[in-house]
Amino acid sequence: MAYHGLGTLPYRLDQHGLMVPVASFRRQVRRLRRRGYRFVTQAELARRMAVGDAEGLCSLTFDDGPLDNTTVLPGLLEELDVPATLFVCPGLLGEPWPFVAADAKIRLCDADELRDLATNPRIEIGSHTRRHTELDAFGAEAALEEMVASKRDLEQLVDAEVVSFAYPSCGYSTGCVEAVPRAGYTSAVTCGGLGGRYGLYAMARASPAPPDGRTVFELKTRGHFFPARDLPPVRLVRRVARPLRWR
Numbered sequence: 494m495a496y497h498g499l500g501t502l503p504y505r506l507d508q509h510g511l512m513v514p515v516a517s518f519r520r521q522v523r524r525l526r527r528r529g530y531r532f533v534t535q536a537e538l539a540r541r542m543a544v545g546d547a548e549g550l551c552s553l554t555f556d557d558g559p560l561d562n563t564t565v566l567p568g569l570l571e572e573l574d575v576p577a578t579l580f581v582c583p584g585l586l587g588e589p590w591p592f593v594a595a596d597a598k599i600r601l602c603d604a605d606e607l608r609d610l611a612t613n614p615r616i617e618i619g620s621h622t623r624r625h626t627e628l629d630a631f632g633a634e635a636a637l638e639e640m641v642a643s644k645r646d647l648e649q650l651v652d653a654e655v656v657s658f659a660y661p662s663c664g665y666s667t668g669c670v671e672a673v674p675r676a677g678y679t680s681a682v683t684c685g686g687l688g689g690r691y692g693l694y695a696m697a698r699a700s701p702a703p704p705d706g707r708t709v710f711e712l713k714t715r716g717h718f719f720p721a722r723d724l725p726p727v728r729l730v731r732r733v734a735r736p737l738r739w740r
Contacts, residue, residue: 494521494551494714495684495698497592498559498599499566502703506594510702511557515565521701521710522573525551534617535578535657539680539693553577554682554698556621556659559590559599563606567613576615580659580682581607583646584623591625604650611651619657620644620678629664636669640676656680660695663687670694686719 497511499518513521522532530551533541541547555562558581570577587603589595602610611618620643622628628636640658647655656679660669663684673681673694680693688697699713712718 494525494553495682495700496553496555497557498555498561498590499569500561502593502597506597507703508594509592510704511592513701513703515569517701517703517705518569519573522553522575524707524710525714532575534576535619535680535682536617539657542693543679554580554619554659556580556661557582557590557592557625558586558602558607558621560602560606561599563602563610567610567616570613570615576617578617578619578657579610580619580621580657581647582621582623582625582661583643583650585625608651611653617657618647618651618653618655619659620647620655621659622661625661627662627664628660628669629662629666631666631668633668633671633675636666637672637675640669640672640678644677658682665695685713685716 496513499515500512501514502512529549531549533550533552535552535554538547538550538552541550553575555566555577558579562579566577585601586607588601590599590601593599610616620640622639623643623646626639628639644655656677658673658678658681660681660683665683670691680696682696682698685697685699688695701710701713709718
């Protein structure tokens with residue numbers, strides 16, 4: 494599962510659909526649990542996948558590290574009795590979150606807040622490059638350099654091993670897939686429409702959006718959403734209706 498922030502923003506401030514309401518997150522976790530899923534960190538999911546023992550497991554991941562990952566998420570993880578993996582950029586800590594409108598006034602967690610998160614036994618810290626660098630045009634050596642640097646910077650900051658990686662904006666090249674294990678990661682994650690062909694090193698994730706109801710959530714988490722979404726009539730309807738879904 495791929496999340497970013499937990500909270501509520503109007504569409505004009507969150508046109509990428511990165512903030513999922515807290516109540517929706519609760520419902521989604523409980524729905525997955527009713528379907529029989531057990532929750533693990535991304536590192537544990539990768540370990541279990543490598544030995545063919547990952548049936549029925551779910552990893553909750555959060556990209557970028559907006560402030561609510563510090564103020565809201567830990568309490569929810571405790572309430573729901575689940576772990577999570579946070580993919581953060583060590584070069585952006587404390588800066589305004591660049592993927593929501595400036596008027597939203599949301600910043601990324603800072604170094605002290607990240608260190609505190611890293612002490613939480615329910616939270617794994619993963620890498621998201623140093624400054625959210627998109628890697629889809631990178632060759633193997635350039636991708637390796639970026640992946641190694643962000644891993645090193647995070648490990649020095651949180652004093653813990655970092656073994657999970659998330660491709661910024663979900664983009665990656667075949668060179669990236671080659672670089673992931675060389676950089677010391679046990680897995681890398683992307684998005685639902687861009688993953689699955691490379692196993693552990695480009696794992697697909699379902700990405701809930703703020704207005705998703707039960708039907709869309711079920712389609713996303715069962716692997717049916719992207720085939721339906723890419724049909725030409727559905728693409729047209731989505732372009733027209735998307736801003737209305739937030740209202």
